[in-house]
Amino acid sequence: MNPLKQLAETGQAPWLDFVQRDLIEGGELARMIERDGLKGVTSNPSIFEKAIAHAPEYGAAFERFVQHGDHEPMAIYEHLAIGDIKAAADVLLPVYQATNGRDGYISLEVSPYLAMDTEATIIEARRLHKAVDKPNLMVKVPATTAGIPAIRTLIGEGISINVTLLFAVPMYEAVAHAYIDGLEHFAAQGGDVSKIASVASFFVSRIDNVIDKQLQGKIDAGGDAAMKPLLGKAAIANAKVAYAAYKKLFSGAKWQALEAKGAHSQRLLWASTSVKNPAYPDTLYVETLIGRDTVNTMPPATMDAFRDHGKATPDAVEQDLDGALAILKSLEQHGISLETVTDDLVIDGVRQFATAFDQLLGAVAVKRSALVPVNEATIEADGALKAAVAEASKHWLAEGTIRKLWAGDKQVWTGADEDKWLGWLDIVGQEHAHVGTLARFAESIKAQGFSHIALLGMGGSSLGPEVLARSFGHKAGWPQFHMLDSTDPAQIRTLEAALDLKKTMFIVSSKSGSTLEPNIFLAYFKSRMIETVGAADWAKHFTAVTDPGSAMERVAQHDRFAHVFHGVKSIGGRYSVLSKFGLVPAAAMGIDVETFLTHTAHMVKSCSASVPVDQNPGAQLGLLLGVAAKQFKRDKVTIIASPGIADLGAWLEQLIAESTGKLGHGLIPVDGEPLEDVSVYGKDRVFAYLCLAGDEHKGQAAHVAALARAGHPVVRIMVRDVMSIGQEFFRWEIATAIAGAVIGINPFDQPDVEASKIKTRALTDAYEQGGSAPQGEPVFRENSIAVFADAANAAALGRHNSLSAYLKQHFGRAEAGDYIAILAYIERDKAHLAALEGVRKRLMTHRKVATCLGFGPRFLHSTGQAYKGGPNSGVFLQITTDDAHDLPVPDHKYSFSQVKAAQAEGDLSVLVERERRVIRVHLKDVASGLKDLAHAMEHAFH
Numbered sequence: 001m002n003p004l005k006q007l008a009e010t011g012q013a014p015w016l017d018f019v020q021r022d023l024i025e026g027g028e029l030a031r032m033i034e035r036d037g038l039k040g041v042t043s044n045p046s047i048f049e050k051a052i053a054h055a056p057e058y059g060a061a062f063e064r065f066v067q068h069g070d071h072e073p074m075a076i077y078e079h080l081a082i083g084d085i086k087a088a089a090d091v092l093l094p095v096y097q098a099t100n101g102r103d104g105y106i107s108l109e110v111s112p113y114l115a116m117d118t119e120a121t122i123i124e125a126r127r128l129h130k131a132v133d134k135p136n137l138m139v140k141v142p143a144t145t146a147g148i149p150a151i152r153t154l155i156g157e158g159i160s161i162n163v164t165l166l167f168a169v170p171m172y173e174a175v176a177h178a179y180i181d182g183l184e185h186f187a188a189q190g191g192d193v194s195k196i197a198s199v200a201s202f203f204v205s206r207i208d209n210v211i212d213k214q215l216q217g218k219i220d221a222g223g224d225a226a227m228k229p230l231l232g233k234a235a236i237a238n239a240k241v242a243y244a245a246y247k248k249l250f251s252g253a254k255w256q257a258l259e260a261k262g263a264h265s266q267r268l269l270w271a272s273t274s275v276k277n278p279a280y281p282d283t284l285y286v287e288t289l290i291g292r293d294t295v296n297t298m299p300p301a302t303m304d305a306f307r308d309h310g311k312a313t314p315d316a317v318e319q320d321l322d323g324a325l326a327i328l329k330s331l332e333q334h335g336i337s338l339e340t341v342t343d344d345l346v347i348d349g350v351r352q353f354a355t356a357f358d359q360l361l362g363a364v365a366v367k368r369s370a371l372v373p374v375n376e377a378t379i380e381a382d383g384a385l386k387a388a389v390a391e392a393s394k395h396w397l398a399e400g401t402i403r404k405l406w407a408g409d410k411q412v413w414t415g416a417d418e419d420k421w422l423g424w425l426d427i428v429g430q431e432h433a434h435v436g437t438l439a440r441f442a443e444s445i446k447a448q449g450f451s452h453i454a455l456l457g458m459g460g461s462s463l464g465p466e467v468l469a470r471s472f473g474h475k476a477g478w479p480q481f482h483m484l485d486s487t488d489p490a491q492i493r494t495l496e497a498a499l500d501l502k503k504t505m506f507i508v509s510s511k512s513g514s515t516l517e518p519n520i521f522l523a524y525f526k527s528r529m530i531e532t533v534g535a536a537d538w539a540k541h542f543t544a545v546t547d548p549g550s551a552m553e554r555v556a557q558h559d560r561f562a563h564v565f566h567g568v569k570s571i572g573g574r575y576s577v578l579s580k581f582g583l584v585p586a587a588a589m590g591i592d593v594e595t596f597l598t599h600t601a602h603m604v605k606s607c608s609a610s611v612p613v614d615q616n617p618g619a620q621l622g623l624l625l626g627v628a629a630k631q632f633k634r635d636k637v638t639i640i641a642s643p644g645i646a647d648l649g650a651w652l653e654q655l656i657a658e659s660t661g662k663l664g665h666g667l668i669p670v671d672g673e674p675l676e677d678v679s680v681y682g683k684d685r686v687f688a689y690l691c692l693a694g695d696e697h698k699g700q701a702a703h704v705a706a707l708a709r710a711g712h713p714v715v716r717i718m719v720r721d722v723m724s725i726g727q728e729f730f731r732w733e734i735a736t737a738i739a740g741a742v743i744g745i746n747p748f749d750q751p752d753v754e755a756s757k758i759k760t761r762a763l764t765d766a767y768e769q770g771g772s773a774p775q776g777e778p779v780f781r782e783n784s785i786a787v788f789a790d791a792a793n794a795a796a797l798g799r800h801n802s803l804s805a806y807l808k809q810h811f812g813r814a815e816a817g818d819y820i821a822i823l824a825y826i827e828r829d830k831a832h833l834a835a836l837e838g839v840r841k842r843l844m845t846h847r848k849v850a851t852c853l854g855f856g857p858r859f860l861h862s863t864g865q866a867y868k869g870g871p872n873s874g875v876f877l878q879i880t881t882d883d884a885h886d887l888p889v890p891d892h893k894y895s896f897s898q899v900k901a902a903q904a905e906g907d908l909s910v911l912v913e914r915e916r917r918v919i920r921v922h923l924k925d926v927a928s929g930l931k932d933l934a935h936a937m938e939h940a941f942h
Helices: 003-010 021-025 028-036 045-054 056-068 073-098 118-132 147-156 169-188 205-220 225-230 234-249 252-260 300-309 321-333 338-369 383-399 401-406 427-433 435-447 460-472 489-498 516-533 551-559 580-588 593-606 617-632 648-660 698-709 722-743 751-768 791-797 803-811 830-847 864-869 896-913 926-940
Strands: 012-017 040-042 105-109 137-142 161-166 198-203 267-271 294-298 376-380 452-456 480-484 504-509 542-546 563-566 636-641 668-671 685-692 714-719 780-782 785-788 819-824 850-855 874-881 917-923
Touching: 003 012, 003 300, 012 028, 012 267, 012 300, 021 028, 021 056, 021 073, 028 073, 040 073, 040 294, 045 056, 045 073, 045 338, 056 073, 056 338, 073 105, 073 118, 073 338, 105 161, 118 137, 118 147, 137 147, 137 198, 137 338, 147 161, 147 169, 161 169, 161 338, 169 198, 169 234, 169 252, 198 205, 198 234, 205 225, 205 234, 205 338, 225 321, 234 267, 234 321, 234 338, 294 300, 321 338, 338 593, 376 617, 383 401, 383 617, 401 722, 427 435, 427 593, 435 563, 435 580, 435 593, 452 460, 452 516, 452 580, 460 480, 460 504, 460 580, 460 648, 460 722, 480 489, 489 516, 489 896, 504 516, 504 580, 516 542, 516 551, 516 751, 516 896, 542 551, 542 580, 551 563, 563 580, 580 593, 593 617, 593 722, 617 685, 617 722, 636 648, 636 698, 648 668, 648 722, 648 864, 668 850, 685 698, 698 714, 714 722, 751 864, 751 896, 780 803, 785 803, 785 926, 791 803, 791 917, 803 874, 803 917, 803 926, 819 830, 830 850, 830 926, 864 896, 874 896, 874 926, 896 917, 917 926
Parallel strands: 012 040, 012 294, 040 105, 105 137, 137 161, 161 198, 198 267, 267 294, 452 480, 452 504, 504 542, 542 563, 636 668, 636 685, 685 714, 819 850, 819 874, 874 917
Antiparallel strands: 376 714, 780 785, 785 917
């Protein structure tokens, strides 16, 4: 007779510790039930990893599910696994029915990531129970301290449980009491306890594996020869003691009362029954553990071995209990603590299952990546940096940090308030669910014949829409996009000259509604619109994007703006491009927002909590940036973007600088820098090359290749099409958050931007009271240029008799690892940009340091944070000018020129307070002043 079938005669149920689709669909599972008397099936993450990652029969189902709608790896795994579990449950259902619910079960494990979280385990078990919806499902819950109360709760709700990772008898006793307590609760609620089953999975061979190594080590070290007979005995002895405890636990009046109501005892299930030591018989952990009311779940090889030559000895587990106790006592006497071993095995078991789950999800992620359109990225770095990033990845994987990030655990960063600023993680799905609102808004803009859209905003409210507008270009039949993020009067005049106000919709973007610039932009164009269309109709030309309850919302509602859209309070400005702050302007300019979000969602899922760090594109980029800065002092993130997406660099500047530059640490983004010989670049750089497919610039590509050959870290990202720019928004958002965690800062605050705002506000308040701007004395004048410096910087510069000498001395302070930043409070136009790029190039080639160029006050809401709060490695040149033509700010006593001057002064004073190397040059006239500055630079560095 088949030895497996003989097990039934001894009172033991053989279960299979394996599941795979072809086992079910090919009929082998049904044959095993018939041939072997198989009574149930168990699964775990390791089993599913081998099945889904390597078995070919999953390919078609995998592909169909992903192509029907993209999903993150966890959802894909669950879809496939639950499909197998349901199918196996159907095959096993006759066994379940024939045994009145004693056998015929298939097990599905809660995520091992939740092993130490009671509430999360309960929620997950309920969800899996509902998703499978089969009476013969057992949900596997680990026997951790957090698992015990979860088991009690779930049994009390009528959910059958397979308690896994049991090693110690005391923990088993706690599990059994939790089961009995749960049954009593369920019965008290009127539940039918006969419909509940549970097994306590006692892991066997792992105990011998550990204890044998300890014994052999002692023997090899010349220990007592009496230890040798203990080899291979500990696990069986432990199991025998557990079985004795089972018989005691499930007897007596308390249990008999439940049994009378139809309750099933919680059987011991012997798991991990394959031998790990080839010297032991391959059926060792089956033959010695046969007992009434037990289960032995065997992997296929062990089951084959027992079928072939196993011996079914009744009540083997009850034989020589005294001998088992003696073995355990002898182990203690020889200095081997079973308690320590079993405690460690639980921890290691959780870790092994989590590792297997990581491998499973990683394999799913790899398969998924071949099926979904995600921008491809490659990272080149030297061996030392690669090794450091790999080590960081290993640590993040072991700690589950990417999952903690997605769960909103502020301890990923500094433990401050980071958890309150993570709304951007889920915003793409939320916006996609309500995309119809944006589509209707877009159609209304088009239907009303607006020919211009003018965005009034600063920083995160403006830079993202600017990227979209310039990358997508003007769409025929839709309004032309314009943006104002400067208080420079000439900039405002230039914008107004480009608009037909009667056909313009202004979008006022301000999260809080208290930001100075959008408010005075609104005041100015409200006044102009009233002059143009009248007091009754001006508000029809205004849309607000703001947070709920903000001052801007109150203004918009009071004045009856045409539209009011809400942002999300838990999303900071620089992370807001994929929220209404970016999508409202996108819709207005004719971008297909639904398609855009669909493309973006592919990256969101690629960076999700269920994608292990080594397969997670956002995590890999973030770890590279953080590790390169922290361990290798490569903190200058130099952005090179192909012409079609060149403006992406300005958005990245704000995201990176404002997020990471604080507390003396951080990344300094470098955008738009001229391409120079490789010898110009120091060892403080990481290069990011973003290329739009079909837009490759040969010079850029060759330059990047040369940089990589020279040993610089290079990140290459191929953006599939303009619709896929959103993928880079999200990749870099999560990468920046991760880099911030590595560096050790809060990436969601901006304390030094606020410091500058406070200084500015004090000056504008003084203007309102009739005051004037402080007038300092220059340290030097030449032609139409005056040089200003505080006492410390003036002393460091010394006295000179030419502008070029001052500039040479000032920029000569920039050393290896430093950077130079030009901060120009002038109109941002092509002529001024070209003039300053010339200055920048000269400084870069002669000083061989990274160079940055920002136009004020635009950069204040961007790189200004890093300049003031980041590492003190910057050398700054602030440029101010007398404005030829000023503009008044309606309803205020100050003008736009005065506001800009206050912003420049506030900026400079905070830089000085932070002991930065900074001077100001003031130009009487912009055009001639820039020429004089360029001439002086040429003389200083030639």
